[in-house]
Amino acid sequence: MEAQIIIESKITQESHKLIPVKQTNNIIHPGTMQTGNVITPGISKFPTKPFIEANTQEINLYSLKNDCVIPVFSKDNERTISHQEFIEIAQEAVLKVFPHHTFEKPEIRVSHQIKGRTPEAIHKNVKDLLDHERTQYFERMAFIIRIPSIVDTINGNEIALTIGGVRSYNLENLCNKKTFEKFKFFIGFQNKVCCNLCVWSDGFVDDMKVSSYQELQTKIIEVIQNYNTEKHLLGMKEFAKHSLTETQFAQLIGRTRLYQHLPKKDKALIPNLNFTDGHINTIVKDYFEDDSFCRNEQGDINLWNVYNLFTQANKSSYIDTFLDRNVNAYDFTNGIQKALIGNGDYNWFLS
Structure with missing residues (x-):
């Protein structure tokens, strides 16, 4: 068909x-x-x-x-x-x-x-x-x-x-x-x-x-x-309906840094994250300073903005890893969204 x-x-x-x-x-x-x-x-x-x-x-x-x-x-x-x-x-x-x-x-x-x-x-x-x-x-x-x-x-x-x-x-x-x-x-x-x-x-x-x-x-x-196309758009539009508090975002960032240094047996139990400490540093900086995707006055940030912080940080990747990381940014944000409503395998990043 x-x-x-x-x-x-x-x-x-x-x-x-x-x-x-x-x-x-x-x-x-x-x-x-x-x-x-x-x-x-x-x-x-x-x-x-x-x-x-x-x-x-x-x-x-x-x-x-x-x-x-x-x-x-x-x-x-x-x-x-x-x-x-x-x-x-x-x-x-x-x-x-x-x-x-x-x-x-x-x-x-x-x-x-x-x-x-x-x-x-x-x-x-x-x-x-x-x-x-x-x-x-x-x-x-x-x-x-x-x-x-x-x-x-x-x-x-x-x-x-x-x-x-x-x-x-x-x-x-x-x-x-x-x-x-x-x-x-x-x-x-x-x-x-x-x-x-x-x-x-x-x-x-x-x-x-x-x-x-x-x-x-x-x-x-x-x-x-x-x-x-429709499924992809609906998935991204859902990101804008969910937000992280400043505390949750800080927890997420802390976990992403820990993830880089986990023992192999522990990392194998957690969904893959392809972003490095350098990328995470850029994400944290843009959380405070980016004109389009930064936190609001209360420190909250919706997942559409989080997703764009990741894809924006990915611009510093080499060409041969660029698209793979871009896909990973979507999967990661989608997983965090599910974790916020109590589903999925990404709860570790917010726990």
Whole structure:
């Protein structure tokens, strides 16, 4: 049975149903968006805040295509699916599933630059290298594509449907022959207030193994079609209905610090928390100082704000752990919500 999702578009005020799509080989040009059969330049209404920071830098599709080489599997010289091809395949997939919606141009972040030089410059000193003799590629890449025509509001924050992915060449065995290649892909939402991503497990695949472009696109389409938008939104809206007192928040923070140092046998009995002491420090600071998600005058804080404190702190994560931690932030907040009403396995964090 084909998965079907009803999505309410705030712009058109009409219900849109995801239906099976036909396969084509068209890849749209970067920096465009499509409305029906009309392609127009993408203009972002989101603030210019990166969705991930850490040690990343912004780059565009043109630079990926023209300024970066593509690594190969050394044993057979077969090339990898490049970062830009991953992005373009995802673009085409989302256009097929949402043919009547607008899409912003991809926002791309990269890290871990790998430098090289052309063979004719092998004996030159670094200072003598000419631009055309230098080569580079980036080991890690993350991107998002927003769909600004599909939006909702939670606790006064507008969020837009967003797809994206991560590619890390360090997870590939490039010293061997080509086998399956690994990708991370998600569909979720982005908070317009802070550009934090809202991702949960049902819209995320952390180990998408493929052997071809067509297989990659097919699997991306499957993830999008199987994503339950309404369920994800309802879950996040529930966060705003539950709050922690200052005492409960302090208890939660204390437990998260203890969690990092628990013996393995004790930690195995408690749900997983992927955030480090550095992340927790940022969360505590923002609890007092953040303009959008801090405590109220009584010291209370609702779980939607707690969730965003976690996703905001996650921006300091490296690219290859970023999406996994984002999913963990949702699971953790959802678990705390259940603990507040006396259910679930997260009671330890509030006890």
